[in-house]
Amino acid sequence: MKTVQGRPWRNWARTCESNPEKTWYPSSVEEVVAIVKEASKQKKTIRVVGAGHSFTSLVKTEEWLVSLDSLSGxxxxxxxxxxxxxxxxxxxxxxxxxxxxxxxxxxxxxxxxxxxxxxxxxxxxxxxxxxxxxxxxxxxxxxxxxxxxxxxxxxxxxxxxxxxxxxxxxxxxxxxxxxxxxxxxGLVYEYRSEKVIYSEFEPQLERYMKENRHFEFYLFPYSDIVQVKTMNITERKPQSLLLHRLNLLILENYLFFILSELCRAFPKSCRSISRLSAKAVGSTKIAANSYKLFATPRLVKFREIEYCIPLQHFKSALQEVRQRIEDQQYQVHFPIECRTVKEDDIWLSPAYERNSAYIAFHMYKGMPYEDYFRDMESIMRKYEGRPHWGKMHNLEKDELQALYPKLPDFLSIRQELDPQGIFLNDYLESILIG
Known part of the structure; x- marks a missing residue:
């Protein structure tokens, strides 16, 4: 089994880094078992990493890190x-x-x-x-x-x-x-992207949510333009995505990187660059296999918070977010991503027992984000917001316990399955156990 001693680790967003004593790369279930048993024997803690796409310190450890990259397929x-x-x-x-x-x-x-x-x-x-x-x-x-x-x-x-x-x-x-x-x-979807004026979009929000299989939208700070994206089943034949992907790569990554660097160097340009980005949104309609359409490349590094609020508060929260950005004149140009999710019965799911709206706020790397995130977070918390576990947030155990009624039951099972805390780190101790 491959192991590496003392290799530094950091996540994709560069918001977290650590120096694990040892990193393991098991390629079988039996090797994972052997690692865990040895950790128990040596009284070591273990954290597991996949792609490192969480913005928080979920993976951070100075002891043993286990990568699942070789346990794949x-x-x-x-x-x-x-x-x-x-x-x-x-x-x-x-x-x-x-x-x-x-x-x-x-x-x-x-x-x-x-x-x-x-x-x-x-x-x-x-x-x-x-x-x-x-x-x-x-x-x-x-x-x-x-x-x-x-x-x-x-x-x-x-x-x-x-x-x-x-x-x-x-x-x-x-x-x-x-x-x-x-x-x-496997399904063929028709993907559509269009820009809509916010005053026309808001009254139609419920219709967008009900009439589309997949629906999301982006609010641009200081702009009245909304980018609306939908995906629905179609009888059309799949098309080549070469030009579509090239367009996403150039406009949403390379060009947006240049604009973001301008905002970092000249923060007062954020308002005009956000408006420019909104105006640049084009109309797109393309058919392809579903799995080829869901994801888009994300090469521009950023910081992010994302909150899940009850669906009935969606409009009120959006109105307040837009107004707060205008009032406080935050120097932000990243669009605000908005999505919806069906309720579930998973104990620590942010959508536990409520149909939900997810609202995500981003800030380009190297730009001050603390005040903006704290203010947006205060709005989300006003509307009973639960944070995405992989995104940045400032909630502590008592606040999380109030939001997650099954958290005590979860902690009871956690204690039963891992009484010595092998799978904990300081971050999890702070938000779950206190």
């Missing part, structure tokens, strides 16, 4: 029952391509697809569309290695009392080595 596609069994380190784009070639797809995905399946599930990663829950709602069965080195399989039927805790667990219950997901037949 599809084990089985069960066509009769429409399921796929996949190893925990498999990246979402790898899974999408493999399923697509076999004529299948996941029912929903987020707008980034480089995460590992285990990491995406564990942090409550989501896509958009009121018909669909977070990615964790696609899970039928999980296999994890617990602190004792036991291989534990959990589902609605097997070890069921652990199931709703394990689906979004922040890596604190064990190492997810295998996942069984429900899948659907």
């Amino acid at each position: 599809i084990e089985q596609i069960d066509e009769q029952n429409s399921t796929v069994t996949v190893l925990g380190g498999t990246r979402l784009f790898q899974l999408g391509e493999a399923l697509g070639h076999a004529g299948y797809a996941q029912e929903n995905l987020g707008d980034i697809n480089v995460q590992s399946i285990a990491g995406a599930i564990s942090t409550g990663t989501h896509g958009t569309g009121l018909m669909f829950g977070t990615l964790a709602t696609q899970v039928l069965e999980l296999t994890l290695v617990t602190a004792s080195g036991e291989i534990l399989t959990v589902s609605e039927k097997q070890n069921s009392r652990y199931f709703k805790a394990c689906l979004v667990s922040l890596g604190s219950l064990g190492i997810i080595v295998k996942v069984k997901l429900k899948i659907i037949k």
